[in-house]
Amino acid sequence: MEKLFKLKENGTTVRTEAAAGLTTFLSVVYILAVNPGMLAAAGMDAGAVFTATAISAALATLCMAFFANYPVALASGMGLNAYFAYSVCVPMAEAGIEDPWTIALTAVLVEGIIFIILSLFKFRETLVNKVPMNLKLGITVGIGLFITLVGLKSAGAVIGDASTLVALGDVATPQFALAMLGLIFIGILHHYNVPGFLLWGIIFTWGLGIVAQLIGWYHVDPAAGSPSLFPDFSGYHFLPDAPALFSFDFSYVASHVTEFAVIVFSFLFMDLFDTVGTLIGVAKKGNLLDENGxxxxxxxxLMADAVGTVAGACLGTSTVTSYVESSAGVAQGGRTGLTAVFAAALFLLALFFSPIFLAIPGFATTPALIFVGWLMMGSVKEMTFEGDIADVTGGFMAIVMMPFTYSIANGIMFGIITWVILKVLTGKAREIHPVMWVSFGVFALRIITLVI
Known part of the structure; x- marks a missing residue:
């Protein structure tokens, strides 16, 4: 164990890594409930998607553990699955194309192969390491705000509003009230240095929800997004459904090269920069960056991420990517790949005990996500808001565009574009690393596709 993960060198223990792995898993397990329903809209079998999601998450997370020794969990990405279902498959189905999900899976496979090639040539690695420090810090802060918003949304504390874009949710709902109580509970545990405070906060909030359901305050209404908080074993069978293995359609590619290329590029763009931003943010939170940043x-x-995407496509699920919620496990003390091993084991366990894991509601993880968001916000103290205008403005754009456009990738896009343009206009073009020029070009192409 010590030889594989270097626990002493990283100042951690097996017990700490186990708690961190469980915390990470509980923070990302919602994908096992969300992804099957999301891809069912694309015409896929929900049971097969559940199995594929769990297995691909375990495989990719184990790759992260043993390839890179980082406490990062991977699974089918939110946002990427929505693009898969609603931007690719639904329009194709409406156009009369049968089983469009097989075409989407083919695009995910090609994207993953391209990522493996980019990783072999160290493009993605260079991008991670050559992003300017102020921009890295801005990305970390932006991700903190982003996951805070994700948490608040899960509890209904923040809702959409036609007049003001966002508004305060109904404070009388049990989801809102119990999430806030859970946050206070986590704060108290953190103050007294209680081990596993985030994990206990999630369990505490879930327990309060169960009580609320028993006394009739929490009303079960699956159609309204309020499922029962008790595990449901009705109709449950021990063996998971078989995944849709190698369900690819290469015939479409030959006759629709341009359309297929656009689909692949969109997957490529979102996955590339979501992953880069997530790794930078989680690494900064866990003090995993070296002295040069x-x-x-x-x-x-990044290779683990690419391999996970290819494996996910072969198993029958949307793009697999690193999860920013891994920062919850890092905040719990996770520092090595052993955290990822425990998380991966739980993904496999979930295959056989899915009712238990799927009963944990989104609002129960809200306190942990908010608290981690606060911790990540601390990086703003290290940022500079004076001096080089490119560093200052680029970092700020990364911060604000992530939560306000609900996309990590958009924050990185506007941060880098702003940074490069200001470097050129202030006579400092020679300070721009080639990989930043390449990123700028990719983002320019992305904006063109959005305009067209």
């Missing part, structure tokens, strides 16, 4: 073994971490 670089991420050691970044290439291995």
């Amino acid at each position: 670089n991420l050691p073994r970044a290439g291995r971490a």
